[in-house]
Amino acid sequence: MNDFSTLVGGIAGDGINEAGLTVARLFSRLGYHIYMYYDYPSLIRGGHNFSLVRASRQKIAAHMDQIDVLIALNQETIEKHTSRLKDNSFVIYDADKVKLDETKHKGCGLAITQILKEADAPAVMKNTCIIGGYCKVVDIDWSVLEDVLKKHMPKMLELNLQVARQGYDQAAELCHIDRRADHADSHLDEQDQKPLPIINGNLAISLGLIKAGLGAYVAYPMTPSSGVLDFMARYARDFGLKVIHPESEIAVMLMAQGFAYAGVKAAVGTSGGGFCLMTEGISLAGMAEMPVVVVMAQRTGPSTGLPTYTAQGDLHFVLNAGQGEFPRFIVAPGDAEEAYYWAGVALNLAWKYQVPSFILTDKIVSESQYSFDIDLAGDLTSELKELAEQAPLLWDGQGEYKRYRCTETGVSPLAFPPQKGQVIKTDSYTHDEGGITSEDTQITRETSDKRERKGQFLAADLERYETVKVFGDEKSKTALLCWGSNKGVCMEAALKLGLRVIHVLVLSPFPERKLKSVLQGVERLLAVECNSTGQLAKLAGFYGIEIQDRILKYDGRPFSVEDLLRELGRVLA
Amino acid sequence: MNPKDLATTAKNTWCPGCGNFSIMSAMRMVLAELDSEGFPVENVVLVSGIGCHAKIVDYMNVNSFYSIHGRTLPAASAIKIANPDLQVICFSGDGDSLAEGLDHLIFAAKRNIDLTLILHDNRVYGLTTGQYTPTSPQGFKGKSTPGGAIEHPMNPLELMLVCGASYIARGYTHGIQQLQTLFKEAILHKGFSFVDVLQVCVSYNNLYESYNKWTYTVQGNDAANFEEAQKIIRSWNYDRSEVPIPLGKFYEIEASRFDQAFSQRRPNLSERDGKILALLENFI
Numbered sequence: 001m002n003d004f005s006t007l008v009g010g011i012a013g014d015g016i017n018e019a020g021l022t023v024a025r026l027f028s029r030l031g032y033h034i035y036m037y038y039d040y041p042s043l044i045r046g047g048h049n050f051s052l053v054r055a056s057r058q059k060i061a062a063h064m065d066q067i068d069v070l071i072a073l074n075q076e077t078i079e080k081h082t083s084r085l086k087d088n089s090f091v092i093y094d095a096d097k098v099k100l101d102e103t104k105h106k107g108c109g110l111a112i113t114q115i116l117k118e119a120d121a122p123a124v125m126k127n128t129c130i131i132g133g134y135c136k137v138v139d140i141d142w143s144v145l146e147d148v149l150k151k152h153m154p155k156m157l158e159l160n161l162q163v164a165r166q167g168y169d170q171a172a173e174l175c176h177i178d179r180r181a182d183h184a185d186s187h188l189d190e191q192d193q194k195p196l197p198i199i200n201g202n203l204a205i206s207l208g209l210i211k212a213g214l215g216a217y218v219a220y221p222m223t224p225s226s227g228v229l230d231f232m233a234r235y236a237r238d239f240g241l242k243v244i245h246p247e248s249e250i251a252v253m254l255m256a257q258g259f260a261y262a263g264v265k266a267a268v269g270t271s272g273g274g275f276c277l278m279t280e281g282i283s284l285a286g287m288a289e290m291p292v293v294v295v296m297a298q299r300t301g302p303s304t305g306l307p308t309y310t311a312q313g314d315l316h317f318v319l320n321a322g323q324g325e326f327p328r329f330i331v332a333p334g335d336a337e338e339a340y341y342w343a344g345v346a347l348n349l350a351w352k353y354q355v356p357s358f359i360l361t362d363k364i365v366s367e368s369q370y371s372f373d374i375d376l377a378g379d380l381t382s383e384l385k386e387l388a389e390q391a392p393l394l395w396d397g398q399g400e401y402k403r404y405r406c407t408e409t410g411v412s413p414l415a416f417p418p419q420k421g422q423v424i425k426t427d428s429y430t431h432d433e434g435g436i437t438s439e440d441t442q443i444t445r446e447t448s449d450k451r452e453r454k455g456q457f458l459a460a461d462l463e464r465y466e467t468v469k470v471f472g473d474e475k476s477k478t479a480l481l482c483w484g485s486n487k488g489v490c491m492e493a494a495l496k497l498g499l500r501v502i503h504v505l506v507l508s509p510f511p512e513r514k515l516k517s518v519l520q521g522v523e524r525l526l527a528v529e530c531n532s533t534g535q536l537a538k539l540a541g542f543y544g545i546e547i548q549d550r551i552l553k554y555d556g557r558p559f560s561v562e563d564l565l566r567e568l569g570r571v572l573a
Numbered sequence: 574m575n576p577k578d579l580a581t582t583a584k585n586t587w588c589p590g591c592g593n594f595s596i597m598s599a600m601r602m603v604l605a606e607l608d609s610e611g612f613p614v615e616n617v618v619l620v621s622g623i624g625c626h627a628k629i630v631d632y633m634n635v636n637s638f639y640s641i642h643g644r645t646l647p648a649a650s651a652i653k654i655a656n657p658d659l660q661v662i663c664f665s666g667d668g669d670s671l672a673e674g675l676d677h678l679i680f681a682a683k684r685n686i687d688l689t690l691i692l693h694d695n696r697v698y699g700l701t702t703g704q705y706t707p708t709s710p711q712g713f714k715g716k717s718t719p720g721g722a723i724e725h726p727m728n729p730l731e732l733m734l735v736c737g738a739s740y741i742a743r744g745y746t747h748g749i750q751q752l753q754t755l756f757k758e759a760i761l762h763k764g765f766s767f768v769d770v771l772q773v774c775v776s777y778n779n780l781y782e783s784y785n786k787w788t789y790t791v792q793g794n795d796a797a798n799f800e801e802a803q804k805i806i807r808s809w810n811y812d813r814s815e816v817p818i819p820l821g822k823f824y825e826i827e828a829s830r831f832d833q834a835f836s837q838r839r840p841n842l843s844e845r846d847g848k849i850l851a852l853l854e855n856f857i
Contacts, residue, residue, distance in 0.1 A: 028857065151857075197856035207849050215839065216655070238848055240839030242654055247680045251647035254640065258651025261618075261638050262659070266651070284641050374853065417636045417659060418615040425630070427639040428623070436583050437631050437639070 002057040004032070005067040006134075007084065009050040009077030012043055019071070019127040020051020021198065024369060025148045026131075026140055027055035028195040035488070036198070036369035037063040037558065042223070042307040048076050061335040061370060061488025065560040069138060071130055072098050090174050092134050094126060108137050108171050115166045121159050128153070128160045132167030137174045199372045201365035202227030204336040205295055206235075208343030208377075215264035216242040218255045223307050224363040225269040225297035249274040253281025257290040261426055263416030265347060269295035272314050273304065279321045282356055286326025286451070288426045289404070289412070291350040291357070291392070293343075298362040300556040309556030310363035312484055315535040318358050319508055325448070327455030329357040330508040334487025336370035337377035342505065345465065351392040353411060353458045360507070362530070364485035364558045395419075402433040406446065410453030459509035467506035468514045476500040477523040478572065481547065483507065483536050486528050486559060493564040497572075504536060512543045524548045526571060530558065574608045576601035583631045592746030592772035593693060597629050599752035600662075600691070603760065604635065607660075617660045620649040622669035625700050625774070626693035629664050643674025646681045649688050653832050660760060663690040668698050671707035671729055678729075682736035682765050684831035689759045689766040692729065696811070697778035709778075710813040726811035730769055734803055734824060739764035741802065741824040745771040745788050747781070751820065758822060764830055771818070784818065791821040799824070 004027070008019045017038050024034045032055035041047040052063045067084045070077070072093040078100060082091070091100055095109030110133045112126045121129075128149065135145045145164060153160045206228050209217075217232040219225065229245060236243040242264065246252055252268045259266035270278060275296055285292050298314045300306035318330055329349050333339040343359055350357035395401055395415035401422040405412045412433075417424050425435030430447055432438045469487075472480075472494030479500035482490045487503045494501045502518055502525075504511065519525065527537035527547045532554040537547040551567045553559055559567075579601045587593050608614040619635050621627035623642035630637035640648045645663040653661045670678045670692060681688060697715065698704040705715040705722040708729065712721040733741050740762040744752045752770065759766035771788070773781050795801050802824035809818045840848060 025857070195857050197853040199853070199856050203856075207852075210845060211849060213842075216651070218651070235852070237836060238840075238852075239845060240836055242835045244651075244654070246647065246650075247676045250644065251677055251680070254644045254647035255651040258620075258638070258648040259655050261648070262652045262655030264651075264655040280641060281644070284644075372853070372856075374850070417618055417656070418613065420613070420615050422615070423634055423636050425637045425639070427631075427637075428641045429639060431639075435637075435639075436581060437628070 005054045005064050006069045007050055007052050007067045007081055008071040010073030012047045012049050013045040014073050015127050016049040016051050020053050022131050023053045024198050029144050033059050033371045034198050035060045040308050062561050065562045092137050110167055110170050119163050121163050125163050129163040129167040132164030133171035136168045136171035139173055196371040196373050198369050199336055200367050200369050201336050201339040201361055204339040205343040206231045208340040209267050209347055210239050212344035212347040213265050216259045216266040218244045218252045219269040220249050220252055222271045222274045224366040225271050228269040228295055249277035253278040256292040260290045267293035271297050271299050272301050283322030284428050285356040287428055289354040291354050293347050293350050293357045295359045297366040306556040310558055312530040326451050327355050328508050331506050332360040332484040336372045340377045353454045362485050403435040404433045409457045410450040467511035469503040470518050471501040473498045473500055479522040480526050480528050482528045489559045489564050490528055492561050574605040576605040579634050581634045588776050590775040595746040595749050599749050603753050603756045618652050619662050620645045621664045624666035624669050626664050626666040643669050646677035650686050654835050661688050667694045667706045667708045679736050682733050682738040685737050685739050685764045685828050686831040687763055692769045693772045694769050695772045695774035697774050699774050703777040708811045728810050730806040733767045738767045739826050739828045740766035742822040743769040743820050745820055788818045788820050791819045796822050796825045
């Protein structure tokens with residue numbers, strides 16, 4: 001079996017995310033790659049939550065609608081998800097709470113309430129109990145589950161093991177999963193040799209930023225970006241980070257620039273609504289040439305929209321946020337490994353060019369779980385130096401310091417206070433080289449040219465990076481054009497249909513030359529996006545790239561592999 | 574150091590007679606004095622918002638961050654947290670800190686972060702040529718309130734007292750000696766220092782006559798006593814009522830500070846790499 005999907009469903013508060021992660025960890029130990037989509041409404045208790053865990057022998061970054069096993073902690077899960085079952089799929093459920101028509105679906109009911117009662121275990125342990133049963137049903141060795149529980153549920157471990165074992169013993173084996181042992185005589189990929197960590201994009205971004213030398217993280221909580229704040233705050237001491245959750249996103253953006261002024265590399269995180277408040281500060285960063293990294297995790301808008309669901313609706317907002325004209329770097333990673341690598345690059349480029357730098361994600365990249373191979377995160381053999389902490393262009397200490405000294409690249413050397421006998425002045429007004437306000441026509445023009453030059457040198461620098469990636473059949477005359485989280489689903493669909501995929505990672509400065517070169521030979525270009533207007537298609541159109549079709553999804557949910565295949569079937573018919 | 578060394582060549586564009594000149598002179602003298610007393614001027618960072626007050630940073634040859642309207646305090650807070658050795662002084666206007674950026678002011682006081690904020694309180698928007706501000710009296714006829722301001726003013730000192738500021742004082746731009754005393758105390762005070770300066774705007778709200786008549790300096794008050802400070806602060810509410818206006822230091826206490834809570838030690842690159850790899854093990 002090369003591909004196996006499990007859906008765990010219940011109410012908010014049942015620990016559905018954690019249950020999904022436990023399933024993911026089991027498969028990871030069997031040598032599978034993992035992708036997990038977590039679907040939850042915007043509330044704390046009640047409501048329907050589900051984790052969709054897909055395990056594959058291939059690297060994956062998308063979910064399938066169809067599932068092999070449904071783990072139902074409540075009746076609603078049965079009602080909502082039995083349509084996903086295939087002929088040979090089956091349901092494992094809490095028989096004390098859930099009714100299943102076993103004439104229609106194969107199933108295995110466990111007397112969970114009774115097991116917990118007999119063990120005198122709290123209700124939250126029903127997860128552990130049902131996953132015990134799940135392991136038996138899909139033929140995962142007890143020792144594998146024991147290993148996962150020991151590592152991830154150290155609290156009340158004995159009791160957890162006891163109820164899991166009860167579930168395991170009560171269940172009947174219904175199918176057989178390939179384990180590593182079964183492949184002993186067949187060839188396995190190198191990466192299958194060790195179980196990989198399973199992390200979401202928010203964690204990957206956090207690690208990438210820390211790796212590249214982050215000193216401070218400032219954020220006001222907002223789904224789906226809050227995971228970065230939670231992580232940074234939790235590990236602040238370990239990594240020597242200054243982490244602040246201030247009064248508003250306005251304060252967030254200004255604090256980041258206070259840090260930059262004093263020489264501390266800072267990042268901030270938010271979603272669309274919070275980003276609206278940051279825009280005056282973004283413009284300040286443009287004028288004052290302050291390096292700042294913004295993790296901008298998109299969700300469904302406009303306004304409050306669907307707080308816990310996805311969208312790619314803010315590309316043009318981020319491209320244009322802030323009054324006036326100034327260069328910016330925008331990257332949209334497509335999975336956890338890209339998120340890690342490009343977060344580091346984003347921080348380094350922000351400081352190299354003294355510009356605002358954006359890591360544009362969405363709910364999918366930020367909160368989905370991926371098998372994460374740090375050795376594959378970007379071509380580290382050749383680009384390791386880009387990720388290692390880079391010193392920005394620093395003042396050489398000679399003569400009089402001028403914060404905005406005019407240079408060929410537009411980048412002025414940095415110095416941070418205190419500097420004996422020197423002053424370091426930064427200014428939101430148009431200013432002269434020394435950072436003093438000016439309304440002079442020549443200075444106004446020259447400082448504008450200076451900022452523009454930084455953008456040009458940034459664009460030239462990016463030629464060294466893989467700003468556009470090509471997957472699938474590179475000779476196909478039909479290509480899918482995508483960005484961000486649609487990378488995974490497009491790669492799979494293209495593989496099945498023999499299409500080319502063009503994944504645009506860097507959106508500003510726009511990699512026009514590279515994109516046009518990989519488009520050679522393409523006769524039909526289809527934009528695949530999670531918005532209602534085709535925002536990348538519009539952007540590409542601005543550079544004279546014609547898009548023949550748009551496949552757009554804007555219901556807050558990501559494309560499943562089946563969704564995209566169906567749409568492509570319709571469009572390409 | 575001579576206070577004159579702290580001037581820049583930027584052309585001064587304040588109106589003749591503007592109260593901002595007194596604030597700048599007093600601050601230059603205090604910074605020069607502190608420099609000779611072992612508080613080097615290169616360790617000082619001035620942060621301003623936007624408004625007539627804010628031009629002060631262009632006129633002072635000192636490190637500065639000329640921020641945007643209402644946003645002095647968040648930038649200043651991060652500078653202090655980034656490097657606790659820096660002495661961070663904010664200049665802000667009443668429109669700047671009490672209207673556009675009021676939330677930051679409340680939080681700076683709540684955190685008792687070690688910053689000094691000098692409020693250029695001219696009780697009018699000068700740079701936008703004459704609108705009412707949060708400290709303009711009820712009935713103030715400004716360009717946006719031609720029939721007179723409907724609201725009563727707020728008392729920023731009362732607000733600062735309940736929010737947790739640990740040094741609170743008021744000065745007047747006709748009393749430069751007192752401004753120097755208050756500025757120096759405020760800068761040396763460890764915690765959030767708030768100095769309200771009744772700064773006369775000669776063009777749009779010339780209150781010299783009224784202030785000269787009604788201001789007096791408090792004497793012998795117990796600045797560590799909250800109730801006493803509150804009583805002094807409440808004795809004038811910024812409305813037109815003809816009552817004495819107290820000046821001087823009203824409140825000063827020692828309290829724990831937000832800026833003390835941050836670790837200054839960062840692991841080096843190889844330590845970080847090791848920690849990242851170790852941390853990833855937890856997610857297997």
